[in-house]
Amino acid sequence: MVKTYLPHTWQEALFIRGNDDTMLLAGGTDLMVKYHGAPGITGNFPKPLLFLNQISSLKTINIETDSITIGSNVTLNEAAGISALPLILKQALGEMASPAIRNAGTLIGNICNASPAGDTLPPLYVLDAQLTIESLNGTRQIALADFIQGPGKIDLKANEIVRCLTIPRRNNTICFYKKVGMRKAAAISKLSFAAIAQKTDQKITYMGVALGAVGPTIIRSKEAENLLTGKIEILTDTWETMHTIYNSLLCPIDDKRSSAIYRKTIALNLLAYFYKEYIWQ
């Protein structure tokens, strides 16, 4: 037997969360796999489940001039359908899982699962996404890069729930996304690469590069990005410095999907390709 809660309002959910030690379940596409029992047997959930999927206020999508806010019940498919969504995130969503999983799984579930191979994470890192977290005690905002602390580890207290995600809107003139998997669809990434940049009059005014599944969390280096920001001409030794930075940061593992050496080699090749084809022209 699993104890379950099925609140219909946000206040009810916060109250339950504040008064029992629960596990949050949105689409369940990660949790049902992780805790499944034998066929026909209830899953081995370690805590009472708090279902979020009946709370209609969490379905909200708000498009403002300078940001997009996405509620925690918005599915991967619904997010992909937001016309103003940055292209880099749209591309990642389009290559994720399968239509059935994208109809059930949520964007915020993908974030909170905190897998280094979570496909929405590299795009959301370069977009500087922020989360809004609530409890009965109040609300706080946190940058996604600070929220994710390690594989499956997030900065969330037992009484808190992520309410929504906010993505700043920028005019990214350059956008490059690549997922490397076993096949085109329904495959978890061996590694992934997301990069955006703004170039005005040949000058790079914003730059973001993030790599997935090549470390315990998404790898992003502000130090390397700053080497290019504000520059018009990119010198060979700048590229060499950047290569050295990423080479020391990337620390993938061997697992059933790929080898560490393959992941690192392809990640560095994608980085070189991005700079050569999009930046260093």
Ligand SMILES: Cc1cc2nc3c(=O)[nH]c(=O)nc-3n(C[C@H](O)[C@H](O)[C@H](O)COP(=O)(O)OP(=O)(O)OC[C@H]3O[C@@H](n4cnc5c(N)ncnc54)[C@H](O)[C@@H]3O)c2cc1C
């Ligand atoms: C066949 C299959 C293929 C898949 N393919 C891919 C793929 O290609 N790429 C990929 O990245 N993933 C893939 N996944 C994983 C999964 O579908 C995604 O991670 C999905 O976005 C998870 O969302 P969910 O709503 O189902 O999360 P759930 O399973 O409900 O929850 C996931 C985690 O997030 C927490 N959580 C959920 N909502 C909140 C909230 N509001 N506040 C705080 N914590 C919360 C839960 O407690 C849990 O720890 C696949 C899964 C399956 C089964």
